Amino acid sequence: MIQFPNAKINLGLQLVEKRPDGFHNLVSCFYPVPWTDALEILPAQAESTFTLSGLPVPGAPTGNLCWKAYELLKKDFDLPNIQMHLHKVIPMGAGLGGGSADAAFTLKTLNQVFELSLTIEKLEDYARQLGSDCAFFVQNKPVLAVEKGDVFEPLELDLAGWHLLLVYPNLAISTAEAYAAVSPCFPKNSLKTLLTQDMAAWKETVVNDFEKSLFPQYPVLPQIKAQLYEMGAVYASMSGSGSTMYGLFQTPPAAPLPFPAEYSVWQGVL
Template sequence: MSFRIERAVTAHVDAICAIERTAVQMFREHPVWPFYKAISIPPEQLEEAIQRGLVWVALDDESNEPVGFVWLDTEHGGDVIGIAEIDVLPAYSRRGIGAALLEHACDWARAAGYRRVDLGTLADVPWNAPFYAKHGFVTVNKWDAAFAYARDRDRENGFPDALRVFMSRRLSLPAADEWTVWPAPAKLNLFLRITGRREDGYHELQTVFRLLDWGDEIRLRTRDDGEIHRLTGVPGVPAETDWLVHAATLLRTHAGVRAGVDIEVEKRIPMGSGLGGGSSDAATALVALNHLWKCGLSADELAELGRQLGADVPVFVRGRSAWATGIGEHIKPITLPKRWYAVLDPHEHVSTETLFQASELTRNAPPATISSFASGETLENAFEPIVRARHPRVAAALDWLGGHGHARLSGSGGCVFLETATIEQAEAVARRCPASFTAWVVEGVGLSPLHRALSRHGATG
């Protein structure tokens, strides 16, 4: 039997839950059984982890069905990542599938700049602690402050503490000629008002950019020959027009760099959706390559290069949820409460340029204030009436979501969203989403995942 490891997709959720249910039967005779019997993987949490690219499956090459999986957990924070779960169907054990999954996850974590992988397991089960020990994990003092988070979670779950052992494996940073992995987060515009038009046709606006803990994944590997190659790309976007390539080329020229780069992208942010995917990809290329190529450009210089690429690029370069004015380039970081979002994709490409040209667009709105936004008084999006009139599918998505709370359009659309105070509320809305739309749940963040990655990779900027 041969197998391959791939990123899990939403369609794998049921199979993964079934693998876990089958694998747990191996503990029937173990004192931990009453606990394991009572809990199982929450499918919604698994789906969110899959959408964030944190789950991989081992697929049987013949059946193409998952026979094992590994799930990483970023809750530890800083440069530490956790293994939330790893399971292989008992019928497929002793074929190296578990080891391959473990190595795959550790390789990804290393490329993403993580310096340590932690896990909690059972000391006395041969396929638990001894298996991890064979793969470079060492048992740590479980009372160490670094494991307080894991101990708390065990306590919340009622896991019998005496059976638990925590293990860690150190990871080295990728060498200069190895692949590195960088996030390109999406954004939502929590409101958008147009206050004027400049002589060059660009519009003066006010908006709040909320960065999300979800987005595209960019892989970069520097080259000595100065060439910029996009190896896997954005469907429907040729390399010559890809913002990633534009950003890399602009930085290389501006900073007089001799090196080049290989680029791969895993596109998750729908294009032309108002979630800023192209702009964020460009910002990630600028910020990550500034580090990898050792250009030494300041955040101001990078943001200015970003502005030359597009109005939305600077906020992603700065990496903070922000109040923005000008054409979107004057950015003031803003502290927003912890919130989740149910985001709906009506599968409608909306042209930003066409909307900005619409005759019915309100271009002379009075300026709003941060306090009018914070009080909930200013939450409108100037594009919404026009998008509603021109794009019935987006209107239908707004109407459906509006049945659950205050539905909003992001940027020029077509994605729409609803803000909630708890993850469960967002999940409850996403669960009921009609099949004609795609819904998912994302968390808003203050600091961009790109900048967290930059710190992990040892940069200060």
């Protein structure tokens, strides 16, 4: 079976407080985006294998979240050996949740292929053991994420028809680095309420709190954000803890795009 794990963007990200366990409580809208990897899982006669292609993925294959997802289910179910292949397209360290999506889609695919009859709730429980935002990709629909980003509240937000431009400046920012410089605080306004405003107002109200600490360190990020607005974006922001910047447009941005060839750029319609 072949699946296509997709990315997500964050519409606003409020860092509320540091938790006793060292993580942070946050509030953010997770919104699925059709920029995808490709994942294939087949039963195998011989021993289990996991192979990779596409963008180079650091670390040993057995440390990959896809393999960890397989091992997690294998502890509780009599899974047979498998052949698993991941073709990596979504950049890593980009704030797009690509690795988390790969893990969640591995769980969902194994559930389908081997008829494990796992409920959505049970799949989300397994996904939370692999990473804070993995569980989002089980249902893969817009939500308001709270706590560590692994608890979800329903959100009526439909951006269907909006044009999205993603710009990854070939700059990986680790989650640890991003969180090291933040100063969490309780927001004055509810993000859920702010997102009900007309999108033209988001420029001043819907903020990713990581921008405050990361923009001074990486001047290319505010530069890209400014370029997106110059191109006509109604709203532009950083996704997650960076470093992908994105713009939302009512019509497709005009070519040629003003970004260097070494950047990864994706555009499409939501």
